[in-house]
Structures are given as C-alpha cells and as structure tokens.
Amino acid sequence: MTSSLKISIDGKPERIREQGRRWLCLGLALAWSAIAPIASAQQDAARGRVLYETYCSGCHYEKLHERPRARSLVKSQADLRTQVMRWAPQTMHSFSSEEIEAVVSHLNRSHYKLDR
Numbered sequence: 001m002t003s004s005l006k007i008s009i010d011g012k013p014e015r016i017r018e019q020g021r022r023w024l025c026l027g028l029a030l031a032w033s034a035i036a037p038i039a040s041a042q043q044d045a046a047r048g049r050v051l052y053e054t055y056c057s058g059c060h061y062e063k064l065h066e067r068p069r070a071r072s073l074v075k076s077q078a079d080l081r082t083q084v085m086r087w088a089p090q091t092m093h094s095f096s097s098e099e100i101e102a103v104v105s106h107l108n109r110s111h112y113k114l115d116r
C-alpha cells in the first residue's frame, strides 16, 4: 500500500496534496531568494544616505552628482567606488569597506544609476 492510494477528506489523493505543498515551499523559497537581496540592497542604500548626509555634505551637496555626464568623474560603478574611496579619508569618519559600499550603493541609486 503506498500513500498515493490514500484518499483524503476532500477526495484528492494524499500524494497530490503533498506535491502541492512541495511546490508551495519551493515557490516561497524562490520568492524569498529574489526579495532578500533587494531588501538588503535597500537597507545598504539607506545606510549610505545617512553616512553621506552626515560626513560628505560638508564640501558638496548631492547636486554635484548631477553634473553633466561628460564632466563627471564617474562613468562606471568602479569609478564611483574610486571617488568615494578618494574622498572618504577627507571626512571626520573612518569608513569601513561596508560603509564605502553603502555610500556607493546610495549614490548609484539616487544619482548615477549605472549598471556596471
């Protein structure tokens, strides 16, 4: 006797119900794996914004990041990281590498919008 032959109250074979549950679990796991990185990137950017506003806006406003692309020093995410690392030591704060990344993430989302 296998479980596939058992019939549950609503008439559906137990095995089908079990498969349904398995798909639901898989679906939830996939949804979570898609959402979790986005949620953490958003947290990063939010933290980056606070860091930027606290330590970087002594010299320039975020308006600086809106200058025409041709005049900007930032053409890629790597350039952006280079600039953030270049200026971070000029602040009163000693930035960790996570904090650098958070600021990069904030500025890229709020201004540069570079894919790479």
Ligand code: HEC
Binding pocket: 052, 055, 056, 057, 058, 059, 060, 064, 065, 066, 067, 071, 072, 073, 074, 080, 083, 084, 087, 088, 090, 091, 103, 107
């Ligand atoms: C001591 C003053 C000063 C501080 C503090 C400072 N910056 Fe700047 N930053 C500048 C100046 C001046 C420029 C323009 C340099 C140029 O055009 O050659 C600049 C340029 C930049 C650029 C390049 C802008 C572009 O699109 O070309 C980025 C990105 C940047 N800063 C990020 C930051 C971040 C992030 C912080 C805080 C960690 C920070 N800066 C702190 C003075 C400062």
